[in-house]
Amino acid sequence: MSTAPARPRAALLLLAYLAFVSLGLPDGLLGVGWPSIRSDFGVPTEAVGLVLTAGTVGYLTSSVLAGFTLARIGVGALLAGSTLLASLALTGYALSPVLAVLVGCALLLGLGSGAVDSGLNAYAAGAFGPRHMNWMHAFFGLGVAIGPLIMTGALSAGLSWRWGYGIVAAAQLALATAFALTVRAWRRGGPATTGAATAPAVRVPIRATLRLPAVWSGTLAFVLYVAIEVSAGLWAFLLLTDGRGLSAAVAGGCVSAYWGSLFVGRVVQGVVAERLGATLVLRVSLVGMAVGAGLVAVPGPAALAVLGLVVVGFAAAPVFPLLTLTTAERVGAAHADRAIGLQIGAAGIGAALVPAGLGVLIGNTSVEVLGSALVVLALALVALHEWGARRSTDRPNGQPVPAQPAGEAQTSGPVRPVVEGR
Template identity: 85%
Template sequence: MSTTPAPPRASLLLLAYLAFVSLGLPDGLLGVGWPSIRTDFGVPTEAVGLLLTAGTVGYLTSSVLAGFTLARVGVGALLAGSTLLAGLALTGHALSPGLAVLVGCALLLGLGSGAIDSGLNAYAASAFGPRHMNWMHAFFGLGVAIGPLIMTGALSAGLSWRWGYGIMAAAQVAVAAAFALTVRAWQRGVPASADPGAVVGASASPAVRVPIRATLRLPAVWSGALAFALYVAIEVSAGLWAFLLLTEGRGLSATVAGGCVSAYWGSLFVGRVVQGVVAERLGGTLVLRVSLAGMAVGAALIAVPGPAVLAVLGLVVVGFAAAPVFPLLTLTTADRVGAAHADRAIGLQIGAAGVGAALVPAGLGILIGNTTVQVLGSALVVLALALIGLYELGSRRPGPERAGPGGSSEPARPDQAAQVGGEGHMVSGPVRPVVDGR
């Protein structure tokens, strides 16, 4: 029996990639489409906060619940139902007669997206290595990069912003159908435990039951959640307000600015493809430190007054540097909290990411509405420095021992030991034997 992790099934890996493309597509639409939406509905710029807040409520609710109920529901059924819900919500966006309905649809979209995000991350944290984990998240960047191009193309052709959401709705429904056809395939190798406190994912190891309060007592769970909130706040704020900065603040045309926003999300995609391989070879700690420093440098370029090209360069630097942060932090969750708590911790982290993705960009919208869009760069610098401080504070603490089933510190059991991928990179997830045909 080998302790080398079995490679993920090609069909499920491809579907996971496609799911993350579809997950990112709607995020890329709002930044470019919002000026047209607010004009159609006659609402102020800061009204985007209502959409972000509604989406966050749904996202937070479903992502946290997914982490606690994944073993009971099953990852395949969860993904199929959640993707269908997201498709219906996007259809509602395209047909919405006013802001109130749009807010309701944003809530439904958040419910679907949060469960997809949490479910896939929980599965991938134990089934994928650092390369595929980064590549899966890279396809999220690809989806967000395509979104602005679709919306920009629709608006440039004289079509309504509704066309962009309609196209996205069709894509989500197609992915939902693919998930529905592969429900049983996702369940292979998942522990047949009905206990929501069991370790789930792709592992064939026996389920470990832990009380919910044991997970919630771990400081590493909450510090990790805060790190996710800060990171996603930077990623989303840059993407959401970049279009307004480049048009109203730096004088670019709407078409050029839309392309630049796509370049930002595209750099996130390229960065994850490239740095997925780098992380396997150099280890996650070094890659994370360099990436966090790069985010601060890119934010500083955006903050410096100057020509539009400087802000565009800063956006690309932020996107490329930020690329591996989310997947690597997710991948090493079990190393910080223990395998028995990993699924719940991932759900909480994804939920915290949703909070950061809504509250901070919405707050920036209010700040921009009352001052100037030029404040975006300075805000990103502050957030990037705060994230660096939080990461360094956590990394200087003594290495956490594995939390046992009761939440007490105890050495990791052999079936919960971290796997080593590449040159010493710690990969979360239980060790399992190689199975022919896996």
Template identity: 75%
Template sequence: MPTSPRASLLLLAYLAFVSLGLPDGLLGVGWPAMRSEFGVPTEAVGVALTAGTAGYLTSSLLAGFGIARLGVGRLLAGSTLLASLALTGYALAPGLAVVVCCALVLGLGSGAVDSGLNAYAAGAFGPRHMNWLHAFFGLGVALGPLIMTGAIGAGLSWRWGYGLVAAGQLALAVAFALTVRAWRDRGPVAGRPTPPASVPVRQTLRLPAVWLGALGFGVYAAIEIGAGLWAFLLLTEGRGLGAAAAGICVSGYWVSLFVGRVVQGVIAERFGSGRVLWGSLFGLAGGAVLVALPGPAWLAVAGLAVIGFAAAPVFPLLTLTTADRVGGAHADRAIGVQIAVAGLCGALGPTAIGVLLGRTSVEALGPALVVLAVALIALQLAAIRRRPV
């Protein structure tokens, strides 16, 4: 097990994961007012989202390769400052063009923080904290709309919502800067030799386990986001559930994901990451089968709840066990690749499922999730078998 993390670093890590989720929630509530002020169509938000995704994918990939050179502390401090500046840009933006540029910068900052923190946590924190960190990301996504709603409800401009979060990010950047030295030591992992300071990049990229693991992350992201995105359509058009009830059930899916990370973090700490991870992978497949089975709405709802609870620890535990698959010397870089592929497939996977549903029927969601769940199990098996000696 990793050594116990310092309380101050653990607190900063939790706050950082909350901050990662905040901007996602701000845009959804703030966009109607932003669109009206800028005089642009509703669909123009897609340009900003595309820019943000491009920045996120780029920095999350590069961050894994830059940790050895910059150090985790400097990477987190600089990237959080970059995110704060981007959010300040949102608050001061005179038009859409500036928002798009700020979205790109925000993506660059957020991707590096996400990749850097996951790489650090994989070596320094146990499964309980790893799961709880990702649960706190969901908390940030939930708090974002409340902050923006509160600002607009108080008669303030949407710019205040971004300004408040920018101030919080700036404070977090200062905290990271003041603790740069403390982030250097992640603590040794029992039973595993200390890895060399660095290995050639080409050596990392040539490992089949790196790419098999990254594909696993991509498939997982497609399952998690795809299930949440298309569940409402299945329940209303396919299973005859009313819109209000279906909306509550979809919210329940995301709640089960949050609760699962909190609960299974404790379970993984006690019974081991490997057992919980494999149980979750097969639980995902079981939940997908329930969604795929023809039947009443409650059967699909139960399947979605199982998927949410089972999926909860998969991303954190796959990250935590990266070194077991690729070796400690390659772990930081592999995590960067994994985060980038997950971000890419988190966008492309649900889109592909949507195309499938449009060309067939909404009932194709369940079978699609079954295929993806089985593929995830197969990729995990292949990654373990191809790990370096």
């Protein structure tokens, strides 16, 4: 058998990993850079909500439209154009004279990031299989871990926060160039050439999906999970500096350690989940998130809060990928695609509204409220998951969902629902 196709597929896989690193970089920049940004623009702490909301609106819009765009221009062109847009938006961040311009750039960044995220996930689901899906999300964590280091390095060198965004904008431009040069390779290496059988169509009305309690409990679970992940990363720097007395350089390194633990956890626990099963790993991870949040909430030395953040990051690592991969088990294969779409959209909402609300709460009380908020969110997520697990034995329409061995790629693809109307 020829191994010629393996080389371009390996190159595309490397680009996919780098793209997920690039998706995480801006998220890591904002948490460390925001105190300097708000000082330069003369705005209150809670103004970060405007940036997060604008980014979420762009992200949700492009995520919804990505499926239609893919059919017209292909994944390679979508990735190249969207990454270029992200690079231009980050350049706008670096040059913004006022907050209003930065908010507009956040909208553009969300448009670019949402298209890259949706396009790569859609491509990888058919071309790379579940193992690489997990590792791609791990590389997102790596990108978010590198982001604070870039911004901390710029600030520690006496440079403006604008340099941090300028550096990442240049990296995004290089990635956009790589995508543009490999447009044809993405088309040749797509799911259509992998030998996977076409998934059977099953007619499922939209209203049948929306009536399932498991769809909405899963959607809310994504809101809570992403709210914890983003809130901890966004406000940890402020907690460690203003609340626990660490220097900016040390606190920036600690925030990077939080995101780094998310990356390491996804690499390690992906292997563990294959051996022990997703259900057990999810339960232990959710409890671990609550324990880590408790450590952050306990008044004490900065080291205790840092330990709590690392525990939260490591425990949270496999939750997003495993919740996504087990969606069909909760809602049924015929409803899975639609449910995942709702979940990803809800994740974007949770990433913006809850951290922004926490910013308002912190601005009117104290940054120490962060730990208590994380505890409440983590306990709510544990309770919601346990409630959903008890109901998962009642399959949609009474039909069991066939189990798939952990770590194995699907050979026939998921059942694809056909939309019949509202």
